[in-house]
Amino acid sequence: NAGVTQTPKFRVLKTGQSMTLLCAQDMNHEYMYWYRQDPGMGLRLIHYSVGEGTTAKGEVPDGYNVSRLKKQNFLLGLESAAPSQTSVYFCASSYWGSGNEQFFGPGTRLTVL
Amino acid sequence: AQKITQTQPGMFVQEKEAVTLDCTYDTSDPSYGLFWYKQPSSGEMIFLIYQGSYDQQNATEGRYSLNFQKARKSANLVISASQLGDSAMYFCAMRDSTDKLIFGTGTRLQVFP
Numbered sequence: 001n002a003g004v005t006q007t008p009k010f011r012v013l014k015t016g017q018s019m020t021l022l023c024a025q026d027m028n029h030e031y032m033y034w035y036r037q038d039p040g041m042g043l044r045l046i047h048y049s050v051g052e053g054t055t056a057k058g059e060v061p062d063g064y065n066v067s068r069l070k071k072q073n074f075l076l077g078l079e080s081a082a083p084s085q086t087s088v089y090f091c092a093s094s095y096w097g098s099g100n101e102q103f104f105g106p107g108t109r110l111t112v113l
Numbered sequence: 114a115q116k117i118t119q120t121q122p123g124m125f126v127q128e129k130e131a132v133t134l135d136c137t138y139d140t141s142d143p144s145y146g147l148f149w150y151k152q153p154s155s156g157e158m159i160f161l162i163y164q165g166s167y168d169q170q171n172a173t174e175g176r177y178s179l180n181f182q183k184a185r186k187s188a189n190l191v192i193s194a195s196q197l198g199d200s201a202m203y204f205c206a207m208r209d210s211t212d213k214l215i216f217g218t219g220t221r222l223q224v225f226p
Contacts, residue, residue: 031212042204042216043158050212058213090158094212099146099165102214104158 001026004105006091012111013081021076021108023091031094032074033058033102034066036087043090049074050096081112115140117207119217126195126224133180134190134220136205145209147188149179152202152219161203164188195224 007022023032030051035043045058047066055066063085065077074093078085088109092102116139126132138147149161164172164179172179180189192199205217 033214035216040218042218043206043214044216045213048213059215088156092158092214096212099163101148101160101163102208103160104150107156 003027004091004093004103006089006105006108008108009106010109012113013078014113015082017081018077018079019081019110020078021089021091021110023074023076023093023105024072025074025093025103026072027093027103028071029093029103030071030096031102032068033092033094034064034074034076035090035092036060036085037090037107038087046076046089083112086110086112115142115207115209115215117205117215117217119205119220121220122218123221123223126192126222128197128224128226129194131191131193132195132222134192134203134205134222136188136190136217138186138188138205138207140186140207140209142209145207147179147181148206148208148214149177149188149190150204150206151199152204154201158204162190192222197224197226200224 004025033048034046049068052071091105094100094102118137145166147164151159162174162177164181178191202219204219
C-alpha cells in the first residue's frame with residue numbers, strides 16, 4: 001500500500017496563478033483532510049471531506065476550493081495564488097470515528113512569489 | 114471553542130533520560146480523542162499515541178505513554194529512555210465528535226548525548 005500520496009512535492013507560483021494539489025489514498029478511508037503548516041502555528045485545517053461528493057470548510061478555507069469526486073482522491077485548488085498562501089500543505093485521511101488516527105501524506109511545499 | 118495548548122516551544126533532554134511534553138486542551142464535547150504526532154526534520158507526520166476521552170487507563174506505546182488527567186484537561190506525552198532519534202517537533206492534537214483534528218503549536222525536542 002502506498003498510503004497517502006501528494007502531488008506535486010514542490011511548486012513555485014507567481015501571484016495570481018492557479019494550481020491544483022492532488023491527494024490520493026489507497027486505504028479506503030471515508031474521511032480526507034487538507035491542512036497547511038506555517039512556522040510557529042502548527043497545522044491548520046483548510047477543508048475536509050467525510051465522503052465522496054461531500055466537502056466542508058475548516059479553520060482557514062478562504063482562497064481555497066476542494067473537490068472529492070472519487071473516494072480515493074481529494075483535490076485542493078488555488079484559483080489566484082497569493083504570497084500569504086506560501087506554506088507546506090498536508091493531506092490526511094482516516095476512517096470514520098474520533099478514535100481513528102489520521103494518516104498523513106508527505107506534504108507539498110508551495111512558494112508564491 | 115476547542116483549543117490545544119502546548120506551552121513549551123522547546124525542550125532539551127539528555128539521551129536515556131525521560132522527558133514530559135505538556136499539552137492541555139479545552140472542549141465542551143464529552144466525546145473526544147487526543148493524539149500525539151512526531152514531525153522529524155524530514156517533514157512527515159508520524160502518529161505516536163492515542164487516548165480516548167472515555168478510556169480509563171493511560172495509553173502506552175513502547176517508550177511513549179500519555180499521562181491523561183481528564184479533570185485538569187491535560188494529556189502530556191512521556192518519552193522514556195530518550196534516544197537521539199527522538200529529536201523532532203511533537204504535536205498534540207484533539208479530534209472531536211465532528212471528526213476535525215485541532216493541533217497545538219508544537220514542542221521542539223532536542224536530545225543530546
